[in-house]
Each structure stands twice: as C-alpha cells, then as structure tokens.
Amino acid sequence: PQIPPSILSALRSLSVDHGNGNEGGDSDDVRSHLSLVVLGHVDAGKSTLTGRLLLSLNHVTRRQYQKHQKSSAQIGKSSFALAWFADEDDTERERGVTIDVATKRVRTRRYDFTVLDAPGHSDFVPNMISGTACADCGLLVVAATTGEFEAGFADGGSDADGGGVGRSYGQTREHVVLSRGLGVTQFVVAVNKLDAADPPWCRDRFEYIRATVLSFLMDSGYRERNVTFVPVSGLTGVNVNREEEDGDQRGEGEGGGGWRELRKWYDGPTLVEALDSFSPAKREFEKPLRLILTDVSAEGKNASVRGRVEHGFVRTGDTVVVLPVGDEAIVARVERGKAANEGTSPYAFTTPASALIASPLHLAPGRSVDDIPELQNCALAGDIVEIELGAIDPARLSPGCVLCHTHPSLRPRVRGKFEARILVMERLAVPIIRGSQVLLHMHSIDVPAVVSRLISTERRGDANPRMNPRVLVGGATATVEITLSEKVVIEESIQCKALGRFVLRRGGDTIAVGLIDKVLD
Numbered sequence: 001p002q003i004p005p006s007i008l009s010a011l012r013s014l015s016v017d018h019g020n021g022n023e024g025g026d027s028d029d030v031r032s033h034l035s036l037v038v039l040g041h042v043d044a045g046k047s048t049l050t051g052r053l054l055l056s057l058n059h060v061t062r063r064q065y066q067k068h069q070k071s072s073a074q075i076g077k078s079s080f081a082l083a084w085f086a087d088e089d090d091t092e093r094e095r096g097v098t099i100d101v102a103t104k105r106v107r108t109r110r111y112d113f114t115v116l117d118a119p120g121h122s123d124f125v126p127n128m129i130s131g132t133a134c135a136d137c138g139l140l141v142v143a144a145t146t147g148e149f150e151a152g153f154a155d156g157g158s159d160a161d162g163g164g165v166g167r168s169y170g171q172t173r174e175h176v177v178l179s180r181g182l183g184v185t186q187f188v189v190a191v192n193k194l195d196a197a198d199p200p201w202c203r204d205r206f207e208y209i210r211a212t213v214l215s216f217l218m219d220s221g222y223r224e225r226n227v228t229f230v231p232v233s234g235l236t237g238v239n240v241n242r243e244e245e246d247g248d249q250r251g252e253g254e255g256g257g258g259w260r261e262l263r264k265w266y267d268g269p270t271l272v273e274a275l276d277s278f279s280p281a282k283r284e285f286e287k288p289l290r291l292i293l294t295d296v297s298a299e300g301k302n303a304s305v306r307g308r309v310e311h312g313f314v315r316t317g318d319t320v321v322v323l324p325v326g327d328e329a330i331v332a333r334v335e336r337g338k339a340a341n342e343g344t345s346p347y348a349f350t351t352p353a354s355a356l357i358a359s360p361l362h363l364a365p366g367r368s369v370d371d372i373p374e375l376q377n378c379a380l381a382g383d384i385v386e387i388e389l390g391a392i393d394p395a396r397l398s399p400g401c402v403l404c405h406t407h408p409s410l411r412p413r414v415r416g417k418f419e420a421r422i423l424v425m426e427r428l429a430v431p432i433i434r435g436s437q438v439l440l441h442m443h444s445i446d447v448p449a450v451v452s453r454l455i456s457t458e459r460r461g462d463a464n465p466r467m468n469p470r471v472l473v474g475g476a477t478a479t480v481e482i483t484l485s486e487k488v489v490i491e492e493s494i495q496c497k498a499l500g501r502f503v504l505r506r507g508g509d510t511i512a513v514g515l516i517d518k519v520l521d
C-alpha cells in the first residue's frame with residue numbers, strides 16, 4: 001500500500017519492463033540505469049581504465065586530462081594521470097591505491113552507469129563488499145602483462161602462507177567469488193595492458209587469459225553468455241571507444257597504432273560496446289521499501305543520508321522507520337541530483353566519495369520523469385539517492401541502517417539467527433566447525449557471528465548431502481545455522497538480495513559466501 005495508485009500507474013506507464021529483456025532506453029536521451037562495480041587485483045589498471053572511460057565518453061575534458069598529466073608528472077607519477085579521475089582523495093593519490101569505494105557516472109548509448117571503483121587491496125575487502133552489494137553488474141580488470149596476470153590470478157599457496165597484503169593468492173579470484181555470492185550475475189572482463197604484453201597485442205596471450213578466467217568464472221557459477229571478454233589498454237585507450245579508432249589508424253591520438261595491431265585478429269566489441277550489451281536490471285519498485293544507508297551526516301537539525309533504494313519507492317513527506325533502531329523519521333527531501341562527476345566546477349571530479357550521486361529513473365524511450373508531477377521528489381528501486389530526514393536524532397543513524405515504511409507488515413525482520421546455504425572458499429587453512437567464530441559482512445555492516453550448527457553438506461558432483469557433518473572443508477557447499485552477536489535487519493535472499501546475501505571472513509580472509517534461506521527467531 002505504500003505507493004499511491006496514481007503514482008503506481010504513472011510508474012507503470014513510464015517504466016520499461018526490466019524483467020523480460022525489453023531493451024528500453026535505446027533513445028538518445030533516455031537511458032536505463034545500472035550500477036557497475038570495477039574489480040580486480042591491485043595495479044590491474046582499474047582506476048586508469050575508469051579514468052579512460054570518463055575521458056573517452058567526454059565526462060572529463062582533454063584540458064582537465066592535460067592538467068592532471070602535468071601535475072602527476074610533477075610528483076613523478078605521470079602514468080597516474082587518468083587514475084586521478086577515479087581516485088578521489090589525496091591519500092589515495094599519494095598511495096596510488098583506491099581505498100574507499102569511489103563513485104562516478106558514465107553514460108553509454110543504452111545505459112547510465114554508476115561506477116563503483118572498488119579497492120583491490122586485500123586490506124580493503126570490506127569496502128569492496130559494500131560496493132559490490134550495490135552492483136547490478138561488474139567490470140573485472142585483469143592485467144595481461146607477463147607475471148602480472150599470474151600474480152593477480154595466482155592459485156598460489158594456501159591461506160596458511162599468511163593473510164593480508166602481499167599474499168600469493170590473487171585478489172581476482174576472491175573478487176569473483178565474492179561478486180557471485182553478492183548477486184552480481186553479469187561481467188565484462190577487460191584484458192588490460194595488452195599494449196605492454198610481450199609481444200604487444202598478442203592474440204595468444206589474450207586467448208590464454210580468456211580461457212583461464214572463463215573457466216574460473218564458470219566454476220564460480222557464472223554462465224558463459226553472461227560474460228564478455230575485451231582486449232584493451234586503459235593507458236592508451238585502445239579498444240575502449242570505437243569513435244577513437246579512426247584517429248589512431250591515422251597515427252593520431254594516444255593508441256600508438258595499437259588499434260591497427262589489434263584489428264589483425266580481433267573484430268569483437270570495444271569496452272564501451274561490451275558495457276552496452278549488459279542486460280537491464282530488474283527494479284522491484286512494487287515491493288515494500290528497503291533503503292540501505294551507506295553514508296550519514298548531520299545537516300542542521302536534520303540528518304542527511306545517502307544510500308541505495310533496493311526495493312520500493314520513497315518520496316518527500318513519507319514517514320519511514322529506521323531499522324534496527326526502530327525510530328521513525330520524516331523524509332524532508334529526496335535528491336536524485338547529479339553524479340559526483342557532473343558538477344560545473346573544474347574541481348568537481350575531486351569531490352569526496354561521499355559527494356552526492358543519484359541515478360535517474362529508468363524510463364521507456366522518449367518519456368521523461370519531468371512529464372509526471374507525481375514523480376518529482378521521489379526515488380525508486382535501483383536509485384542511489386541522498387535524502388534529508390527530519391524529526392529524528394542524527395546520532396541514531398549509521399551506515400547499514402535500513403529505511404522502511406512504518407506499517408508492521410511492510411518491515412523486514414530484525415533478528416540474530418538464521419539458516420543459510422554457504423559456499424566455502426576453495427582455499428581454507430582451518431576447516432569450519434560448529435562454534436567457528438567469524439565476521440559476517442553484509443552491504444555496509446559487519447557483525448561478529450558464530451557458525452552455530454552444521455546442518456548438511458555436499459561435495460561438488462555428489463548428489464547426496466551428508467547430514468550433521470563435523471567439519472566443512474574448502475570448496476564445500478553446506479546448509480548452516482549462524483548466530484549473530486547482535487540483532488540486525490535480515491531477510492530471506494529470495495525476498496531481498498541485499499539483505500539476504502553475506503560474506504563470512506576470519507582473520508582477514510574470506511572463508512565463505514552465503515544466502516539466507518530462513519530467518520529464525
């Protein structure tokens with residue numbers, strides 16, 4: 001009952017059918033929205049490629065790029081000029097790594113992407129989890145250079161070799177398993193740095209990496225048709241945007257003839273075309289509101305919060321309840337404003353990651369939200385929004401809180417125990433037993449927890465589950481009961497992906513991903 005009938009019918013008339021592959025958003029001015037998480041090993045070139053996308057799709061100007069090139073040369077890091085568009089704050093620039101999940105907007109022919117550039121360092125896996133939990137699709141960046149692919153994708157020693165940064169087990173694999181666990185079902189894999197492969201633009205190298213990564217993706221539960229591989233160079237821009245090919249073929253531009261080399265054996269999609277071939281995401285705006293907060297700050301008497309609307313619909317004037325705390329608040333303002341990279345100031349790109357971003361409504365071609373007065377001041381499933389909340393003490397709010405409508409039947413449960421199906425990571429130094437202490441990560445929260453029962457387990461290829469197992473070993477799937485140290489907002493994963501999927505970590509290592517099957521009392 002939370003969507004007034006007039007608004008619901010407006011929404012239905014406007015909205016493309018995202019569930020059935022109806023390819024809405026093909027017109028030039030109305031696009032559908034997707035959140036894209038950029039993943040990969042540290043130094044694979046994620047920030048550079050994100051910066052290249054911003055540059056070649058004209059979200060930043062050549063002049064800004066030249067300015068970045070100049071100032072990065074001054075500190076002796078000229079190759080980071082593009083990455084600067086993606087890495088926003090000074091600490092990240094100095095370290096040359098992405099710490100927080102930065103957000104940017106990138107627009108292709110069919111889509112308006114909110115790009116979540118997740119950190120590659122294993123130190124920062126929790127940040128990566130919160131980015132990935134918001135994502136509809138992923139861009140996995142792997143470096144094709146000799147040794148680098150092997151390091152990022154290493155299958156190397158076991159966890160016992162020591163966790164943390166510098167361990168041999170490649171982040172690429174962990175990211176893939178995490179993404180699958182958190183519900184990212186489609187990927188573009190950018191086989192990057194082919195300009196620096198030996199020899200440059202080597203077809204065999206591309207094919208080798210493709211085959212290796214694809215078999216791993218398929219083992220992790222991805223379908224081949226949901227994964228597209230593209231050979232690219234983020235640094236030189238080759239095979240990013242087809243519009244730049246002609247210039248390069250004429251010997252202009254930064255590609256250094258790379259397009260010509262690539263064309264000898266490749267006629268598949270460019271990176272931009274591959275991103276355009278994603279399927280639209282299903283927006284559950286008719287389900288009860290679930291808005292998960294990622295940022296909270298005080299704004300005078302009111303609280304200013306940012307988050308993603310997972311389900312449902314919210315608008316100015318609504319009364320909402322904040323879970324798990326249970327306080328009510330009034331929505332004073334809903335801002336579906338600009339992305340962080342859409343400001344007018346030349347410095348707009350260096351705003352903090354918490355800068356306002358928002359996604360447009362996803363509408364049928366030719367229709368605009370501005371046509372419908374009822375849809376002003378509202379946000380829908382799939383939108384990342386900033387909201388001002390009144391009549392609540394900002395100190396009661398924190399990232400991970402969930403905003404819902406107040407009627408009891410519309411609220412998710414706040415509980416501390418559930419039954420779940422988990423997939424145990426291949427590499428596990430110490431098996432999971434009853435009583436294993438873990439840290440449970442979900443969207444933007446982490447909570448200490450205990451694996452309180454092992455209900456059943458299956459080994460791969462074995463149809464009969466074993467009941468009441470004593471241990472769970474690497475690679476197993478299992479049904480377990482998990483008890484949390486405090487009550488949090490949880491739902492069965494079939495009800496709500498974001499509130500029903502989680503990652504278990506121990507001692508800084510990911511040990512399992514899982515889906516909540518049953519919320520227990």
Ligand code: GDP
Nearest residue numbers: 042043044045046047048079193196233234235
């Ligand atoms: P991230 O840690 O994955 O974000 O990686 P960065 O984007 O910071 O890049 C790491 C290093 O690889 C930097 O020195 C980049 O200049 C370099 N790099 C990134 N992309 C390419 C590429 O396509 N070709 C070459 N040769 N170097 C690249």
